[in-house]
Amino acid sequence: MRINKLIMVTLAVLCINFILVPIFYLLITTEPFSFLEILKDKEFWASVQISFLGAFCSSIIGLFMGLPFGFLVARKNFPAKSILESITFLPIVIPHVAVGIMLLCFFSKIGIPIVDTVWGIIVAMCFVSISYSISSCIMGFRSVDPELEWTARSLGASASYTFFRITLPLVFPYIARGFILSFARALSEVGAILIIAYYPKSIPVLIYERFENFGLRKAVPITSFVILLSLFIFSLIIFLERRSAKNKEKKYVF
Amino acid sequence: MFFKAHIKKRLTDFDLDISIEIDKEEYTAILGPSGAGKSMTLKIIAGIEPSEYQYILLEDINISELPPEKRKIVYLTQKDSLFPHMNVFENIIFPFIARGVKIDQNLLDKVIDTFKIRPLLHRLTKHLSGGEARRVALARAICAKPKVLLLDEPLSFLDFHIRLELIDFLKKIPQAYGTSIIHVTHDPIEACLLSHRIYILKRGKIASCIKPNLDSAQLINIVSKISPLIEALK
Numbered sequence: 143m144r145i146n147k148l149i150m151v152t153l154a155v156l157c158i159n160f161i162l163v164p165i166f167y168l169l170i171t172t173e174p175f176s177f178l179e180i181l182k183d184k185e186f187w188a189s190v191q192i193s194f195l196g197a198f199c200s201s202i203i204g205l206f207m208g209l210p211f212g213f214l215v216a217r218k219n220f221p222a223k224s225i226l227e228s229i230t231f232l233p234i235v236i237p238h239v240a241v242g243i244m245l246l247c248f249f250s251k252i253g254i255p256i257v258d259t260v261w262g263i264i265v266a267m268c269f270v271s272i273s274y275s276i277s278s279c280i281m282g283f284r285s286v287d288p289e290l291e292w293t294a295r296s297l298g299a300s301a302s303y304t305f306f307r308i309t310l311p312l313v314f315p316y317i318a319r320g321f322i323l324s325f326a327r328a329l330s331e332v333g334a335i336l337i338i339a340y341y342p343k344s345i346p347v348l349i350y351e352r353f354e355n356f357g358l359r360k361a362v363p364i365t366s367f368v369i370l371l372s373l374f375i376f377s378l379i380i381f382l383e384r385r386s387a388k389n390k391e392k393k394y395v396f
Numbered sequence: 397m398f399f400k401a402h403i404k405k406r407l408t409d410f411d412l413d414i415s416i417e418i419d420k421e422e423y424t425a426i427l428g429p430s431g432a433g434k435s436m437t438l439k440i441i442a443g444i445e446p447s448e449y450q451y452i453l454l455e456d457i458n459i460s461e462l463p464p465e466k467r468k469i470v471y472l473t474q475k476d477s478l479f480p481h482m483n484v485f486e487n488i489i490f491p492f493i494a495r496g497v498k499i500d501q502n503l504l505d506k507v508i509d510t511f512k513i514r515p516l517l518h519r520l521t522k523h524l525s526g527g528e529a530r531r532v533a534l535a536r537a538i539c540a541k542p543k544v545l546l547l548d549e550p551l552s553f554l555d556f557h558i559r560l561e562l563i564d565f566l567k568k569i570p571q572a573y574g575t576s577i578i579h580v581t582h583d584p585i586e587a588c589l590l591s592h593r594i595y596i597l598k599r600g601k602i603a604s605c606i607k608p609n610l611d612s613a614q615l616i617n618i619v620s621k622i623s624p625l626i627e628a629l630k
Contacts, residue, residue: 303494
């Protein structure tokens with residue numbers, strides 16, 4: 143029993159260190175002066191803008207498409223529902239370079255120019271991250287007890303009022319979770335973007351390019367900076383979430 | 397007749413075929429074992445569950461084709477179904493806000509006092525005990541000014557003394573608020589203590605209809621005999 147516990151703890155420690163140690167190693171070994179160079183690097187800031195714009199737009203688009211789909215899958219019964227639900231996970235399964243080729247073929251065929259445009263980046267990011275939005279929306283709608291909706295209807299609320307005042311606020315934490323996950327996934331996409339839109343350069347493409355042309359020495363500072371930026375954004379989101387949860391409690395409980 | 401309903405629905409084990417009548421401000425119970433189709437009956441009357449046939453008359457108006465929000469019938473689920481993202485006050489005024497009407501302050505004050513929920517008004521619903529939550533749910537249902545109130549096992553999952561206290565509240569509702577009640581239960585004592593008329597339901601059909609003659613003196617007698625036990629439970 144004691145040995146089992148020891149093995150479990152060791153594996154757990156290994157697991158968390160597998161994530162943390164490479165991050166800290168990179169941050170510690172980056173030269174401080176190279177950071178300053180990055181701050182002055184206009185190409186880097188342009189890529190930050192492109193990446194954030196693309197990730198934001200693609201996550202919003204993903205949610206707009208994912209919400210109605212999530213509602214239908216969670217609430218209605220129709221033929222081949224489980225097959226449709228599995229299809230939403232395809233973007234995670236298909237290798238992302240293949241996604242790039244596939245989207246390129248399709249959009250060239252229907253005559254929409256996406257090569258080397260921001261639209262191309264958004265399309266690629268949206269495709270690879272939409273599974274997270276959809277699955278969060280499905281989870282969200284499944285978490286709301288339909289009895290709450292019946293009760294609201296029975297108390298005199300119309301179907302649309304019930305949706306916007308009861309269902310949607312209860313699903314909102316899941317929507318936020320879906321947004322954060324797909325934003326993060328979109329931000330880190332490189333395979334599909336390399337194929338569709340090398341320009342305008344997004345952060346991962348810039349890192350890849352610096353690494354290819356100048357080696358590790360030039361790639362490391364940007365990488366560290368991007369890691370710091372990601373850590374900062376996610377701590378901010380978690381902080382805001384916690385604070386809003388706390389405020390709500392304080393307001394109502396005494 | 398104030399309220400009349402005839403409903404039919406095919407269920408997996410048997411067919412539901414029920415016809416009931418209720419007077420104004422009458423307290424009616426539908427008594428039957430679990431799985432006899434009691435909750436389904438209420439859901440069909442409330443307009444939440446579709447059925448093969450329904451003919452529901454409320455004050456001589458056929459309401460069978462109306463959506464749930466227009467039926468003037470409120471269905472209170474077994475789980476209370478208080479909205480978890482609102483506090484107690486927001487829950488209680490929901491029926492006014494949802495229908496876009498002015499808050500009836502007199503009714504609101506009366507309801508808050510009847511159900512003794514003034515100290516709870518600013519609490520989040522997850523911080524309520526079982527009995528408190530049930531009182532709030534009843535108060536909210538009454539704020540919707542229903543002509544008929546449908547209660548689905550309103551005394552289940554509660555401690556004995558809280559059930560007795562709630563029976564007191566429930567008894568007052570029809571006269572105080574001009575509402576008829578259909579109360580679904582599998583507990584014969586509960587049905588006898590509360591109702592003017594009891595429909596007994598067996599496998600989707602009304603087996604019989606009785607009018608219990610338990611007057612308040614008898615009720616007090618019963619309660620006084622078991623009150624030491626109740627005190628002990630508190």
